[in-house]
Amino acid sequence: MEDLIDLHPPPPQQPARPSCLPTNSDHRIIHAQIIKATKTDRYLLNNLITHYSKSNLLSYSLRVFNQIPSPNVVSWTALISAYSNTFQSLQHFISMLRHPTLPNQRTLTSLFKTCASLPCFSFGLGLHCLSVKLSLYEEPFTGSALINFYSKCRLPNDARKVFDEMPQRDEVCYSATIVGLAQNSRCIDALSIFADMRCSGIGSTDCSISGALRAAAELAVLEQCKLIHAHAVVTGFDSNVVVGSALIDGYNKAGIIQDARQIFDDIIPYMNIIGWNAMMAGYAQQGDHNSTLELFNLMGARGFVPDEYSFLAILTSLCNAGLFLETDQWLTRMKMDYGLEPTLEHYTCLVGAMGRAGQLDNAERIALTMPFKPDEAVWRSLLSSCAYHGAADKAWSMGRRLLELKPQDDSAYVIVANVLSAAGRWDDVAEVRKMMKNQRVKKKGGRSWVEVQGKVHVFVAGEWKHERSVEIYKKLAELMEEIEILGYVPVWGEMLHNVAEENKKEALWYHSEKLAVAFGVLSESIPTKKPLRIVKNLRICKDCHETFKYMTRVLEREIIVRDMNRYHRFLDGKCTCGDIW
Numbered sequence: 001m002e003d004l005i006d007l008h009p010p011p012p013q014q015p016a017r018p019s020c021l022p023t024n025s026d027h028r029i030i031h032a033q034i035i036k037a038t039k040t041d042r043y044l045l046n047n048l049i050t051h052y053s054k055s056n057l058l059s060y061s062l063r064v065f066n067q068i069p070s071p072n073v074v075s076w077t078a079l080i081s082a083y084s085n086t087f088q089s090l091q092h093f094i095s096m097l098r099h100p101t102l103p104n105q106r107t108l109t110s111l112f113k114t115c116a117s118l119p120c121f122s123f124g125l126g127l128h129c130l131s132v133k134l135s136l137y138e139e140p141f142t143g144s145a146l147i148n149f150y151s152k153c154r155l156p157n158d159a160r161k162v163f164d165e166m167p168q169r170d171e172v173c174y175s176a177t178i179v180g181l182a183q184n185s186r187c188i189d190a191l192s193i194f195a196d197m198r199c200s201g202i203g204s205t206d207c208s209i210s211g212a213l214r215a216a217a218e219l220a221v222l223e224q225c226k227l228i229h230a231h232a233v234v235t236g237f238d239s240n241v242v243v244g245s246a247l248i249d250g251y252n253k254a255g256i257i258q259d260a261r262q263i264f265d266d267i268i269p270y271m272n273i274i275g276w277n278a279m280m281a282g283y284a285q286q287g288d289h290n291s292t293l294e295l296f297n298l299m300g301a302r303g304f305v306p307d308e309y310s311f312l313a314i315l316t317s318l319c320n321a322g323l324f325l326e327t328d329q330w331l332t333r334m335k336m337d338y339g340l341e342p343t344l345e346h347y348t349c350l351v352g353a354m355g356r357a358g359q360l361d362n363a364e365r366i367a368l369t370m371p372f373k374p375d376e377a378v379w380r381s382l383l384s385s386c387a388y389h390g391a392a393d394k395a396w397s398m399g400r401r402l403l404e405l406k407p408q409d410d411s412a413y414v415i416v417a418n419v420l421s422a423a424g425r426w427d428d429v430a431e432v433r434k435m436m437k438n439q440r441v442k443k444k445g446g447r448s449w450v451e452v453q454g455k456v457h458v459f460v461a462g463e464w465k466h467e468r469s470v471e472i473y474k475k476l477a478e479l480m481e482e483i484e485i486l487g488y489v490p491v492w493g494e495m496l497h498n499v500a501e502e503n504k505k506e507a508l509w510y511h512s513e514k515l516a517v518a519f520g521v522l523s524e525s526i527p528t529k530k531p532l533r534i535v536k537n538l539r540i541c542k543d544c545h546e547t548f549k550y551m552t553r554v555l556e557r558e559i560i561v562r563d564m565n566r567y568h569r570f571l572d573g574k575c576t577c578g579d580i581w
Helices: 027-037 042-054 058-066 073-082 087-098 105-117 121-133 140-152 156-164 171-183 187-199 206-219 222-235 241-253 257-266 273-285 289-301 308-320 324-336 344-356 360-369 376-388 392-405 410-422 426-438 469-486 501-509 512-522 542-555
Strands: 447-452 455-460 532-536 559-562 567-571
Touching (some): 042 058, 042 073, 058 073, 073 087, 073 105, 105 140, 121 140, 140 171, 156 187, 171 187, 187 206, 187 222, 206 241, 222 241, 222 447, 241 257, 241 273, 273 289, 289 308, 308 324, 324 344, 344 360, 344 376, 360 392, 376 392, 376 410, 392 410, 392 426, 447 512, 455 512, 469 512, 469 542, 512 542, 542 559, 542 567
Parallel strands (some): 532 559
Antiparallel strands (some): 447 455, 447 532, 559 567
């Protein structure tokens, strides 16, 4: 059959034709034998094009193609696939149409993959139109490639539309959709498609399971992660390296580092460098630099050579611990001992570590002299450090730099205004407010969520939409009164400066993360001594941060908060972030 690239052996009545091309021989020798034996055997020449491309001998692939007197769709597809992810692939396709030869779904699959990897979105749209005209867009191969194309182009709605219009969906189609939605932060949709796949009796793949885990990790929903983990065990994918790495990441981002380490230890004989980096990144996110360094050394003892992501985990953990001297030493070691060039992210860690340690001038000097142009993450890190150390002048300067890059960053305005108000610089505070007004920037509404028995409960500051709102507000009032007895003092932010005195306390009490904690305490399904895990869409405010320190003492349990910047693990009146975030 010549409508497929991977052709079956020829019928037995043609014994002179070789049944396959040996992969362990020099293909040029085989090529010479074919020329001597059968100069125009299109079947063998088509296969030889593919073999040359797999050996990275593209010029030979083109030579073989030019020897075919009448190339068919298989010949053209073999050539197009050989040059996949290059513009030559698209040029060969144009030549194919001019001959004329129409593509099949394998041709389009290769081309959509190329369009997804190259900046040629318009060409991909043209291919989509052609696939519709040829009635190929609904085929599993073409549909999956089209879903991947739209997902890589950050158009998840279009990817989902292609999926919904497919009359027949296999495991590859589901995998492409789940992964695409997860990559575009459409996490709830990705988990919904995964559930639909299981209900439809479609088999899972390592990609569909790892994609669902990625979605669960971004939402930090532990129960969903556990359910997908159980499914991976039942289907035999739990020992798969790709799934294992996704499980580690999922449990890490849910704040359950012990479970992540258990999975890592179970499949460590099969783990690749990606899995090692995922485990180290988990410790780094939790601020556990000792465990990160221990794992780094163990990785070397196992024969793995660290890459730039390994060092990023090390530097992140040291930055979170405020160890700026060690951060500088490891950055030097990365260059001198391993020959790796640091990226902007690595330098950002050094800037952050120096800022945390109060070396604000040196941190700014590094930001301005490093071999990369500072991005918003660099200036935000410096701004946070300035705010912590009460350096109003430098905070104002760092805030201006950040707002030059991202003028709609509402959190930057709030941080700067709070620092300036603490210093009593009300004229500057007024200027910040004026800048916000001119840019039409409004402070984003805070949302926090907590997962109970697999269901996510979302809270907004001051809202009463939850079915148990009366109980939640009552429990929160009780907790706030208890921590005031222990010495809690409200941390007023600048945004409450003009709020009437009698309303200030209420404005602070009913923040979304406090409501989420109160609901977590009320939920009987969460065992009393289990940590309360909260996820927040914004940076946690200083008052909530201070509140949770006291609440851990009242409740005698751990509170884990994942905000937009990092993890906060509150226990016994302390937080692992060291009060800098």
